[in-house]
Amino acid sequence: MNKKTTRRTTAKRSRPRRKGSGGSRRRSWLGLLVGGLLVAGVYVAVLYYFFVTPLSFRWKAMFGTPDYPSGYEVMGIDISHYQASVDWDRLRNASIGNQPVRFVIVKATEGTTIIDRNFNDNFYRARKNDLVRGAYHFYIPDRDITKQAEYFLHQVHLEEGDLPPILDIEKRGKKPLAEFQKDVLVWLDKVQAAYGVAPIIYTGKSFKETYLNAPAFDNYPLWIAHYYEKEMKYKGDWVMWQYTDCGRVDGITGSVDLNIFNGDMKALTELTLHADSEPAEE
Secondary structure (H helix, E strand, O other), X not given: XXXXXXXXXXXXXXXXXXXXXXXXXXXXXXXXXXXXXXXXXXXXHHHHHHHHOOOHHHHHHHOOOOOOOOOOOEEEEEEOHHHOOOOHHHHXXXXXXXXXXXXXXXXXXXXXOEEOOOHHHHHXXXXXXXXXXXXXXXXXXXXXXXXXXXXXXXXXXXXXXXXOOEEEOOXXXXXXXXXXXXXXXXXXXXXXXXXXXXXXXXXXXXXXXXXXXXXXXXXXXXXXXXXXXXXXXXXXXXXXXXXXXXXXXXOOOOOEEEEXXXXXXXXXXXXXXXXXXXXXXX
16 A cells, blocks of 8 residues: 655745844944034034134245235335245236235344344345335343434444334343333333334234333333234234234345335325424434
């Protein structure tokens, strides 16, 4: 007798999927990517706002495409031995932006014994090339202030048509504030007595606001160093603004300080020494 064979069929059981496991991982990586991009975007924005924008004038100037503050027509430079040899034939016809170079301020003395090695040549050639010229003394805090004034007066002989004498103040030293301010006034008073005009004070915006903010200094014309800004942010009166130390001017190799006079040529001429403000006889 034949036996009927029964085949057992085993049904395949599909493994249950872990719902969402792959999708969750993808969403997690996507979230991290988006979050990272957002953080990077915020970082770049902060970096640009606080570091790139304030220094954009400097970077542009260093690469030969400076932006010039608008609304001013009288431009000038200041030089010392750091500018080495100046080609005065080219400088006399040079421009800053679309304005000609009108004035040149020359470093003269420093402390009680130092005269800039290029001062006499630069000072002479500035006048010979029909540029309004000026001369400044670099203040050294730990040197006798009366001797500093006397040294400047001995080495510098301003003439009619020159800018008033200039005191460059960049360091306070270790003296108490009152003593430091008294020193500065001694130099200013002594030099003013010799020339019959108030000297110009050169200093930085923050330095002026911090250390030279006494009423006694309000009587002096102010030349402010305030770099890489589209407009002057010092709130007081000022006559000149040194707005970059990375300028480029035809006739000078390398960088040079660029300056703006706060007025027209008539006002600049009125600021200069006249016949009735010549140095007193020694």
